[in-house]
Amino acid sequence: xxxxxxxxxxxxxxxxxxxxxxxxxxxxxxxxxxxxxxxxxxxxxxxxxxxxxxxxxxxxxxxxxxxxxxxxxxxxxxxxxxxxxxxxxxxxxxxxxxxxxxxxxxxxxxxxxxxxxxxxxxxxxxxxxxxxxxxxxxxxxxxxxxxxxxxxxxxxxxxxxxx
Amino acid sequence: xxxxxxxxxxxxxxxxxxxxxxxxxxxxxxxxxxxxxxxxxxxxxxxxxxxxxxxxxxxxxxxxxxxxxxxxxxxxxxxxxxxxxxxxxxxxxxxxxxxxxxxxxxxxxxxxxxxxxxxxxxxxxxxxxxxxxxxxxxxxxxxxxxxxxxxxxxxxxxxxxxx
Amino acid sequence: xxxxxxxxxxxxxxxxxxxxxxxxxxxxxxxxxxxxxxxxxxxxxxxxxxxxxxxxxxxxxxxxxxxxxxxxxxxxxxxxxxxxxxxxxxxxxxxxxxxxxxxxxxxxxxxxxxxxxxxxxxxxxxxxxxxxxxxxxxxxxxxxxxxxxxxxxxxxxxxxxxx
Amino acid sequence: xxxxxxxxxxxxxxxxxxxxxxxxxxxxxxxxxxxxxxxxxxxxxxxxxxxxxxxxxxxxxxxxxxxxxxxxxxxxxxxxxxxxxxxxxxxxxxxxxxxxxxxxxxxxxxxxxxxxxxxxxxxxxxxxxxxxxxxxxxxxxxxxxxxxxxxxxxxxxxxxxxx
Numbered sequence: 001x002x003x004x005x006x007x008x009x010x011x012x013x014x015x016x017x018x019x020x021x022x023x024x025x026x027x028x029x030x031x032x033x034x035x036x037x038x039x040x041x042x043x044x045x046x047x048x049x050x051x052x053x054x055x056x057x058x059x060x061x062x063x064x065x066x067x068x069x070x071x072x073x074x075x076x077x078x079x080x081x082x083x084x085x086x087x088x089x090x091x092x093x094x095x096x097x098x099x100x101x102x103x104x105x106x107x108x109x110x111x112x113x114x115x116x117x118x119x120x121x122x123x124x125x126x127x128x129x130x131x132x133x134x135x136x137x138x139x140x141x142x143x144x145x146x147x148x149x150x151x152x153x154x155x156x157x158x159x160x161x162x163x
Numbered sequence: 164x165x166x167x168x169x170x171x172x173x174x175x176x177x178x179x180x181x182x183x184x185x186x187x188x189x190x191x192x193x194x195x196x197x198x199x200x201x202x203x204x205x206x207x208x209x210x211x212x213x214x215x216x217x218x219x220x221x222x223x224x225x226x227x228x229x230x231x232x233x234x235x236x237x238x239x240x241x242x243x244x245x246x247x248x249x250x251x252x253x254x255x256x257x258x259x260x261x262x263x264x265x266x267x268x269x270x271x272x273x274x275x276x277x278x279x280x281x282x283x284x285x286x287x288x289x290x291x292x293x294x295x296x297x298x299x300x301x302x303x304x305x306x307x308x309x310x311x312x313x314x315x316x317x318x319x320x321x322x323x324x325x326x
Numbered sequence: 327x328x329x330x331x332x333x334x335x336x337x338x339x340x341x342x343x344x345x346x347x348x349x350x351x352x353x354x355x356x357x358x359x360x361x362x363x364x365x366x367x368x369x370x371x372x373x374x375x376x377x378x379x380x381x382x383x384x385x386x387x388x389x390x391x392x393x394x395x396x397x398x399x400x401x402x403x404x405x406x407x408x409x410x411x412x413x414x415x416x417x418x419x420x421x422x423x424x425x426x427x428x429x430x431x432x433x434x435x436x437x438x439x440x441x442x443x444x445x446x447x448x449x450x451x452x453x454x455x456x457x458x459x460x461x462x463x464x465x466x467x468x469x470x471x472x473x474x475x476x477x478x479x480x481x482x483x484x485x486x487x488x489x
Numbered sequence: 490x491x492x493x494x495x496x497x498x499x500x501x502x503x504x505x506x507x508x509x510x511x512x513x514x515x516x517x518x519x520x521x522x523x524x525x526x527x528x529x530x531x532x533x534x535x536x537x538x539x540x541x542x543x544x545x546x547x548x549x550x551x552x553x554x555x556x557x558x559x560x561x562x563x564x565x566x567x568x569x570x571x572x573x574x575x576x577x578x579x580x581x582x583x584x585x586x587x588x589x590x591x592x593x594x595x596x597x598x599x600x601x602x603x604x605x606x607x608x609x610x611x612x613x614x615x616x617x618x619x620x621x622x623x624x625x626x627x628x629x630x631x632x633x634x635x636x637x638x639x640x641x642x643x644x645x646x647x648x649x650x651x652x
Binding site for chain 1: 250251252253255256257270271272273275276278279280282283284294296297299300303304305
C-alpha cells in the first residue's frame with residue numbers, strides 16, 4: 001500500500017466520548033484499515049481518537065496523529081506517524097486540510113469546529129450516527145458535502161463512493 | 164481608553180452575509196465602540212467583518228483585524244491594527260483566543276468553526292439573531308457559554324454583564 | 327495617530343537578554359514611540375520584549391504583543407493590545423508578517439528564527455549592535471534586506487528611511 | 490518497520506539549492522532509508538526537499554512532507570505521507586517539533602529559520618557541509634545541539650549516536 005493514496009480523518013470527542021462513540025469508532029477504524037486507507041486523527045490517548053486508531057492498527061492499518069502539543073505526553077500508543085504541531089486547537093485545521101474526507105463520530109465542541117472547517121474548505125463529511133438536530137444545523141451550511149450514515153458499514157460505503 | 168482593557172470579537176460570514184446581517188453588524192460595531200471596547204474581526208473587506216468595523220470606526224472606536232494572508236490585499240479599510248498571520252483558517256483560533264467574548268452575527272461555515280472553538284476554549288458567545296435550529300444545535304455543546312440575543316442592544320447589554 | 331500606519335517589530339531574547347540588551351531595547355522603544363510608530367513584540371514579561379515595550383509606553387506610544395500562549399500569564403504589563411495565538415513558536419511568523427520592518431536587538435535562537443523569517447519574507451531587518459559574526463552570517467542570506475546599526479538613534483534613522 | 494520509531498528531518502533550500510546541495514541531499518536520503526528512519530521534509534518539488542525524498546524512496550524508505558499549502562500543487566512526487574497545513578512558513582515549526590533530530594543540507598533563509606527553531610526547542614542539528622561562517626554563527630546560540638558533519642556518511646553516523 002502507498003500510504004499517500006488515501007488519507008481519511010476520523011474526528012470525535014476525547015474525554016467526552018460515550019462508550020457507544022468509542023465502540024463505533026473502533027469498528028470504523030477497523031473498516032478504514034480493511035480498505036487500505038490511512039487513518040488520520042488528533043492523536044490523543046482518549047475517546048474517538050484512541051478507539052479508531054486502535055481499531056485501525058489491530059486490523060493492520062496505518063495511523064497518523066496530528067498532535068496539539070510538542071511531545072508524546074498524552075499521545076495514543078496507536079499513533080504510528082506522530083506530527084507534533086505545538087499549535088493547540090489550530091491543529092484542527094491541519095486535520096481537515098490533510099484528509100480527503102472526514103468522518104464525524106460523536107460530537108463535542110472540537111468535533112464541531114472540525115465539521116465546520118471541513119464545510120468551509122470543501123471537504124466531504126460523513127456524519128456517523130449524528131442526531132437530527134445536528135444534521136439539520138449543518139444542512140444550513142452545505143447541501144453537497146454532508147453524508148449522514150447509520151453505522152460504520154454505511155459510513156465506509158459512502159466514503160468509498162466519494163473517493 | 165486603554166485598548167487592552169476589553170477586546171471583543173465579532174464573527175460572521177464574509178461573501179455570504181445578507182443585507183440584514185450587515186446592517187445588524189454595523190449597528191453592533193457602533194455600540195461596541197460606544198462602550199469603549201476594542202473590536203476584533205477576521206479583517207477582510209466584506210460581509211460582517213467589514214460592516215462591524217465600519218460601524219466601530221465611524222463611532223470613534225478601535226479595530227483589530229486578524230488576517231488570513233500576509234498582505235493588505237483583501238483587507239478592510241476599517242482595520243486599524245492589522246495582524247497578518249499567513250495561516251489561512253487557522254487564524255480563526257487566534258480570533259477566539261484573543262477575544263474576551265465573541266458575538267456571532269449571521270452564519271457561515273467559518274462562523275460555525277469560531278462558535279465551536281469558543282465553546283471549546285470557554286469563551287462566551289452572544290448568538291445574535293440566530294435561528295432556533297442553530298441555538299438548539301449549540302445547546303448540545305454548552306449550557307453555560309451561550310447567550311442568545313434579539314438585536315444589537317440586547318447583545319451588547321448581555322456582553323456588558325459578562326465582562 | 328492612526329495605529330495602522332506603521333507597525334514595526336522589535337525582536338530579541340527573553341530570559342537570555344543582557345543588561346545592555348535591555349537598556350538598548352528600552353531606548354529603542356522610546357524612539358519608536360517618538361516617531362509615532364506602533365511597536366510589536368512577542369509580548370512576554372522579560373528581556374527585550376518587556377524593555378522595549380516599557381520604553382514605548384513611557385514615551386506615550388502604542389504596543390502590540392503577539393503571545394505564544396492563550397492567557398495573560400507571563401505577559402508583560404506593557405502590552406496594550408494582546409493577541410493570544412496559542413501557537414507557541416509559530417507566533418514568530420506572525421510577528422514578522424505583521425511588521426513593516428523589524429529591529430533585532432540582542433540575539434538568541436528565537437531572535438535568530440525571526441531574522442531568518444524576515445529575510446525569507448522580504449521584511450527589512452535593522453541589526454542593532456550585532457556581532458561581526460552575526461552580520462557575516464546573514465550577509466550570506468540577503469544583500470538587500472540587512473541594515474546594521476550602531477545604536478538606537480542610528481537604528482531608528484535607518485528605519486525612517488526604509489518606511 | 491514501525492514508522493513511528495524514528496522520524497528525522499532534512500532541511501535545506503528549495504529553488505536556491507545548488508547541484509552539490511541536491512546530490513548531497515539525495516545521498517543523505519538514501520542513507521536515512523537504509524537506517525530505517527522515516528524522512529520528514531517541507532515536501533515541495535524542488536531542491537533539497539525533492540532530492541532527499543527521491544533518495545529515500547528509491548532506497549525503499551518512507552517519507553513525510555509537511556506542506557505550506559492546502560493542495561498537492563507544488564508537492565514532490567516523492568512525498569508518501571502528505572500533511573497539508575495551509576500555514577505557510579509556520580509549518581517550519583512543525584517540521585522541527587516532529588523530527589527527533591534534523592539535518593541542515595545547504596542554506597537559505599528558510600533553512601536558517603529551521604536551524605534556529607531547532608536550537609530554540611532543544612532539537613539536535615547535524616550541520617552538513619556548512620561554511621565556517623555558519624558554524625561560527627550558530628555556536629553563539631548553542632554549545633550542545635550542533636554537530637558539524639563532512640559528508641552524508643559522517644552525518645548519518647553522528648545521527649545514529651544521537652538517536
